[in-house]
Amino acid sequence: MSSDAAEVISIGQYIVRRLEEQGVQSIFGVPGSFLAQFCDDVESSNIKWVGECNELNAAYAADGYARYRRGLGVVATTVGVGELSAINGIAGSFAEELPVLHIVGQQKTADQEAGLNVIHTLGDGRYSALPYTCSQLLLSKVDIALGNADARIDKVIVDCISKSRPAYIALPWDLVDVEITTKRLTTKLTARDIPIDxxxxxxxxxxxxxxxxxxxxxxxxxxxxxxxxxxxxxxxxxxxxxxxxxxxxxxxxxxxxxxxxxxxxxxxxxxxxxxxxxxxxxxxxxxxxxxxxxxxxxxxxxxxxxxxxxxxxxxxxxxxxxxxxxxxxxxxxxxxxxxxxxxxxxxxxxxxxxxQLDVPKFENKKVKDTDALIKHSWLWWRLAAWFEEKDLIVTEAGTVSYGVVDLALPKDSSLLAQKLWASIGWSMGGTHGATRARRELEGDGTQTILFIGDGSLQMTVQEISSMIRSDIKPIIFVLVNGGYTIERLQHSVDAEYHNIVTWHYGDLLKVLSRDQVPTQTYRVTKESELGNLLDVEKIRDKGIMQLVEIVVGRDDAPPALLRALGLDQPKGGEKGSNKVALRARHGWIGW
Amino acid sequence: MSSDAAEVISIGQYIVRRLEEQGVQSIFGVPGSFLAQFCDDVESSNIKWVGECNELNAAYAADGYARYRRGLGVVATTVGVGELSAINGIAGSFAEELPVLHIVGQQKTADQEAGLNVIHTLGDGRYSALPYTCSQLLLSKVDIALGNADARIDKVIVDCISKSRPAYIALPWDLVDVEITTKRLTTKLTARDIPIDxxxxxxxxxxxxxxxxxxxxxxxxxxxxxxxxxxxxxxxxxxxxxxxxxxxxxxxxxxxxxxxxxxxxxxxxxxxxxxxxxxxxxxxxxxxxxxxxxxxxxxxxxxxxxxxxxxxxxxxxxxxxxxxxxxxxxxxxxxxxxxxxxxxxxxxxxxxxxxQLDVPKFENKKVKDTDALIKHSWLWWRLAAWFEEKDLIVTEAGTVSYGVVDLALPKDSSLLAQKLWASIGWSMGGTHGATRARRELEGDGTQTILFIGDGSLQMTVQEISSMIRSDIKPIIFVLVNGGYTIERLQHSVDAEYHNIVTWHYGDLLKVLSRDQVPTQTYRVTKESELGNLLDVEKIRDKGIMQLVEIVVGRDDAPPALLRALGLDQPKGGEKGSNKVALRARHGWIGW
Known part of the structure; x- marks a missing residue:
């Protein structure tokens, strides 16, 4: 075929080709009512459809995928119910500047034109939601009639990767299999250069x-x-x-x-x-x-x-x-x-x-394992000694995100966290997406380590099932403290509304697994128990998904969080009764 | 106090008083960063704070609560991450005309005025999301300075209950404890009458x-x-x-x-x-x-x-x-x-x-329990014989929603389903909220029965934990068929993307429970096994939360769904290859 030869291709296949060209090897999604036609195109392509338990998790996974590979991530959902379930994830990708393309399967054109009350509509003629994106295409028959569907699809993808923000393509399902004639596929899409003078x-x-x-x-x-x-x-x-x-x-x-x-x-x-x-x-x-x-x-x-x-x-x-x-x-x-x-x-x-300029020596503090109960003031230094080069470390937005702030992390390690948008629960999908992206880029052989609090884990727990399905094997450290500790430390420390139910995490992986997939769960309360897992049991070498419950004090927190909240000094400076209550209880320094 | 005497009260307490007045006894929510001040007001009131694992489930629960009691339901979240996680639930309440008030705890006024990149913002100065509501208040210092904060709060509540649509109040956290002087609490808020000529x-x-x-x-x-x-x-x-x-x-x-x-x-x-x-x-x-x-x-x-x-x-x-x-x-x-x-x-x-006008006799078909594998053509008639007066039956939006269509349901039973918006996973929160509302209105002693498919259950599974925390004891029938059957029947029946992982549901309730709360799980594949649970084991009388896995054929469905998709006739009328594939496999009639 000559370089300017026209090609006949369906809309769905055109999009899939453009995504393959961007190096996309995984699309995260849930196959709702109007998405099946596009899913068919994915299933017959080189891209893997990664089925998720719900759309928010799918959006988080696409975020993690884009975040790790520094390129396009894709989430696909149905309209209305699906896209709105995903929207918090999309907004997070917007806030944190990640190129996530959201593909939405819509009601067919004729139903939209007639304004029918088909499912997933608001009953008032509204069909679609698309804020928090930098570029949008609501594909219509007009685009096809005018012969510019290909160009409009391309524009959204180029906007997405150039602006590094989410973008949105809505596909009425009856248009997915419509064939177009295009010459555009002979030219690869690339991000627009930043204009330099x-x-x-x-x-x-x-x-x-x-x-x-x-x-x-x-x-x-x-x-x-x-x-x-x-x-x-x-x-x-x-x-x-x-x-x-x-x-x-x-x-x-x-x-x-x-x-x-x-x-x-x-x-x-x-x-x-x-x-x-x-x-x-x-x-x-x-x-x-x-x-x-x-x-x-x-x-x-x-x-x-x-x-x-x-x-x-x-x-x-x-x-x-x-x-x-x-x-x-x-x-x-x-x-x-x-x-x-x-x-x-x-x-x-x-x-x-x-x-010749002096630089302060930045080293991790050395700590020993005793039989003491685990405190944050010990925990993070202990873990720092265990991290290795090339580790992918993911931290949830709550209390644990402060744990790594003071540590020197190994060379070529990666740390991922969503800290502006700070949506707790993100890290589960984020871990899934990032680890898939890493496997695609670099193969297996490196370790993913997730730190998450129990409150955050409960938000998006079903993502464990999706990770197992993807054959992703992170070590998941769950900090178990019965609630939203970062909130407690800021306001009304003893309020009931900060509490969650402490689940029986020991059987969690088993419940969420496919048959036959080996997993392992541990529960530690003492320094020596965690030390044993890290250095004697060598959980890093086991090559299976593992979950480690680390039981910590309800109001304990990493030193960096205590500093951020002004709780690191033994006395003085209290402005509110919450700090007074906390100090009275623990004295904080080395509680 | 005379009837027109002014009262001094904080903004947060004013809102809580208005909600109490509407008969609200439960508020569903997740206590994010900027909501703690309002949570304090709830905790010190007669309203119960119902902590949820995530915001989508909280919105679904508020929907179910409003749906059952035919009155105000309330969901409270933090701004950004929280409200956007809830927004699919709110949109569903909009589509299905339910008066759900969404209260959002926001960043403090000064941070908003300065446009700071504090957490849960989009990094571009945007602070709040509020579509899919019929009335909104973004409370500001101006409202307080003008002395009309009380009137503006009242307007949103009256709009919500009059239009029977969601409404929205955003509270910068620094304004929650601000005191106002009001005479308005002497008059109860009521829905505006529909104008009659x-x-x-x-x-x-x-x-x-x-x-x-x-x-x-x-x-x-x-x-x-x-x-x-x-x-x-x-x-x-x-x-x-x-x-x-x-x-x-x-x-x-x-x-x-x-x-x-x-x-x-x-x-x-x-x-x-x-x-x-x-x-x-x-x-x-x-x-x-x-x-x-x-x-x-x-x-x-x-x-x-x-x-x-x-x-x-x-x-x-x-x-x-x-x-x-x-x-x-x-x-x-x-x-x-x-x-x-x-x-x-x-x-x-x-x-x-x-x-004297004839009415066709409408009766439930009588079926017997044999050792055959369970099929939908038997299942729903069998259940119909087991339902009792006053049962609260909740059906998820997918395949199972068609199961009850053909049944005569008992007198004074209630059936709840979200079928226009049709967001799978809704029924978990819906069951929680509706059952709480019923307990508040009518006390204990009636049974809630939930029917949900495995794909839907996985969307919002953590809601089981919240139900246990609320001491809600539905019998949950999970139709286990390994994926999104209603989607399979419509398009590409054998496609991989319709599949989910079949969890080990047997231990699910145990994992999600508090210590000591008794629960029971069963798994049935044969008619006689289910019959035994219903009539011999009498699961209805046990008074604990129970989950019944009903294993059904991957492509089986209730008769009403087969009719809806034109799959009930033995042959003829096929338009697409999907129907041909399905018929070739099963012959459908009594497969």
Whole structure:
């Protein structure tokens, strides 16, 4: 076929071809009433249909999939009931900038035109929901008649991957098998480049160079530090950031959301900067630096110590994916992906000086296993010693998300968390999707580790079944404390409404399994019991799905959360009765 | 306190007082980050906070609660993640006209004003989602400053109960404890009356009388029939309809959605009219009647045999909650609740003639228990013989919803189903909410029976835990067939995407229970095994939550569903390969 030859192909197959082209190998979904035609196209393609127990979990899985592979994830549902069940997941992908395409099987065209009260309608003529997406197509016969269905489908996919936000295609089921004639498949879809103006870029580089030159002109003491944040990984600049740091040898710090963006075991890595919640040493280094270079910064409550970042704008340089701030000057039409290599070359003249700058030693605390009950103040350090290179660590949004903040995570490990949208329950689907994506990209042989609280687990527990079906074998650590601890610590600690029912988790995997799939569940309350699982039983080597119940105190929490809530000091500073009640009970320090 | 004395009360307490006044005794919810202040108000009131595992289940439970009590149901969630997880439930309540109030705990005012990226925001300054509601209040400091917070709260509640649609109140958490001065609590909130014009009403009555007079003027043969439909119960007219039928003795038929609206064991009740899917006898009676009086009709695909109702408009009279159609004439400002008693009086002159009109005998088929494997063609008749008066029967939207269509259900039994919105998984929360409402209204001592397929159960399985926590003890019949059978029967019967994992349901209740709460699970495959549970083991008398796995054939379905899909005839009429494949396999009739 010549390169401009026309091809005859059905709408459904056209979409599937475009998804295959984007490297999509899994579509997560639930096959509702109007989706079957599209499901047929998936089933006859190279893409695997991943059936989920419900649509919210499917959306979370597509989020995790897009998050890990830094590319398109796809969720497919029926209209109305299905898409609305998924919408919280889609909104989360919107908030956290992930390219998730939501494909919706709709009522047939004629029913929509007649405004009939068919199932999954609101009874008032409304058929579809589509907020929280950056681009939409409600496919209609008009698109087909005008011969632009292919172009409109392409636009939505390109928008999705270019803007890195969810997008939406609704397919009336009677149009899925309609054939179109298209020449477009001869050209692969790619994300639109960020517009770069070479003159603007050169001006930005010159400006940054002058600032570095000024900063390094005096004596060598805390002249320049780098803070590597989450947008580096969201916009696929981890390699560029690593090369820049290697070329300049600058001191570098992380952020809570930016964990694992740079190598945390490097000698030039000094720990996490979180405004007022930082360690005293990190706080001093960052806040007294003459110049702070932010790579891909994102300001959220969790990521900034509740908006307490204390770096004056005049002392800061911020590289974003589509613009650059140098002090008070903004350079549009510049972006960190192309800028970072050029900066590395221009700024490497400062490498010798930068290499002499002190970086606080950032090491994991060593702890021993005793027969004491497990406390958060011990738990996370113990786990840090057990993590390995290339581990994929997923943390739920609640209490556990604070557990890893203080840890140096292994080289080439990945940490995934949904912390702006912060929808508890996300991590179950997120783990499923991310682990599938990793298997597709890198094969088996690495370990996925999920940390989740019992309240979060109960939100989306059926996802365990979907993971087993996908032959995904994470080790799931469930922190069992009978309720929503992060809420307790903030308000009315003893209120009944914070409580959940403590399930009998021991049989949970068995109930949710297919026949014959081996799983194992453990329950630990003492340090020595967990230590035994990690080092003697070596659960990492078992190669099956495992769930570890870690029973902890109802009001205990990781040190970083206690700091965030002002509960880390033995006394003083109480504003509300909740803190007074908590302190009276535990004394906190080493409770 | 004099009747016009002002009261000082916090916003949160004001809302709780208004809800108590509406008879609300349970609020279903999940206590997210910004809801704790309002939860405190609930916890210190006479209303019970019913903690749910996730927000979708909470919304479903509030729907079931409103549905059973025919009054306000309340769901409370946090903003963003919580409200969007609930939104499919809210949309269902909208589609099915239920007064569910959604209370959302929001970020504090100052954070919203500053547009901060706090958790549960979209990162673009958007804070709230509120479609699918008939009335909204985003409470702000301005409302408090203007002194009209109380009036605005009242308006939303009155809209909710008057329009019988969901409504929405968002409460920035810093405003919940703000005190207001109000005189409004001295007046109870009530639904706005439907506007009635006495002259229009009289004209409608005269017109209807003339039509009856004409219809009864010839020989007595199928002169007038009544079809009682679901809006009778939605608009609280069951008593008026019963009185009308007693006064006139007219033949009456039901509809799939209108089941249990009138007494199905009455000699004047002839079965269900579903257009082309009706039994031959019912079809003949309705479609050849000189006059058909529809009480509260609602046209949906499920309710009308896919829009095959065959009654000419000129031969029909339709009583709606807010207008009346007589042939081609519409009378606005009339409504069935006040019209029915007047019509009963005016039309009782036809009672003698009406009493002589034949009604087909509508009885449940008698079946015996053999050692055969259970088929749908046996199952529902067997269950019909076991149902008792006052049973509350809940059916999920999928395959099982068709099981009860052909049955005569006992007097004073209630059947709840969500069949327009048709969101599978609804029935779990629906059962919880409806049973709580019934306990509040009528005390214990009646039985709730839930029918659900395995695919639907997996959607919302954690609701079992919430029911146990609420001390709700339904008998849950789970139809186990390994997937979405209603979808299989419609398209690509053997496709992999219709499959789910068959869980080990035997241990499910145990996993989801509190300690010490007794439950029991059974698994049956043969008729005799189920018969034994019903009549020998007498599971109805055990007074604990029980789950009965009924294993059925993968492609088997209730007769009414086979009819609806045109699969009830042994051959002929196939349009698609799916039907051919199904027939080739089973021959269907008595497979």
């Amino acid at each position: 070479p003159d603007a870029e050169q001006a930005a580089i010159d400006h940054i160079y002058r600032r570095f030159d000024d900063a390094f002109s005096g004596e060598l003491d805390n002249n320049v530090v780098v803070i590597a944040d989450v947008s580096v990984s969201r916009h696929h600049c981890k390699d560029e950031a690593a090369d820049f740091l290697a070329a300049t040898n600058l001191p570098v710090y992380g952020t809570p959301l930016g964990k694992t963006v740079v190598n945390e075991t490097s000698e030039r890595y000094g720990g996490v900067y979180i405004g007022k919640l930082s360690s005293a040493e990190v706080k001093q280094k960052v806040e007294t630096a003459k110049l702070v270079l932010f790579l891909g910064p994102l300001t959220t409550d969790f990521n900034s110590g509740n908006f307490s970042t204390n770096v004056k704008q005049e002392r800061s340089i911020k590289l974003h994916f589509d613009h650059t701030d140098v002090g008070f000057a903004t350079y549009s039409h510049t972006g960190m992906k192309v800028l970072l290599p050029k900066l590395a070359e221009r700024l490497q003249v400062f490498k010798d000086k930068a290499s | 006495p002259d229009a009403e009289q004209a409608a009555i005269d017109h209807i009388y003339r039509r009856f007079d004409d219809a009864f003027s010839g020989e007595l043969d199928n002169n007038v029939v009544v079809i009682a439909d679901v809006s009778v119960s939605r608009h609280h007219c069951k008593d008026e309809a019963a009185d009308f039928l007693a006064a006139t003795n007219l033949p009456v038929y039901g509809t799939p959605l209108g089941k249990t609206v009138v007494n199905e064991t009455s000699e004047r009740y002839g079965g269900v009219y579903i257009g082309k899917l009706s039994s031959a006898e019912v079809k003949q009676k309705v479609e050849t009647a000189k006059l058909v009086l529809f009480l509260g009709p609602l046209t949906t695909d499920f309710n009308s045999g896919n829009f095959s109702t065959n009654v000419k408009q000129e031969r029909s009279i339709k009583l709606h909650f807010d207008h009346t159609d007589v042939g081609f004439a519409t009378y606005s400002h009339t409504g069935m609740k006040v019209l029915l008693p007047k019509l009963a009086e005016r039309l009782q002159v036809f009672k003698d003639k009406a009493s």
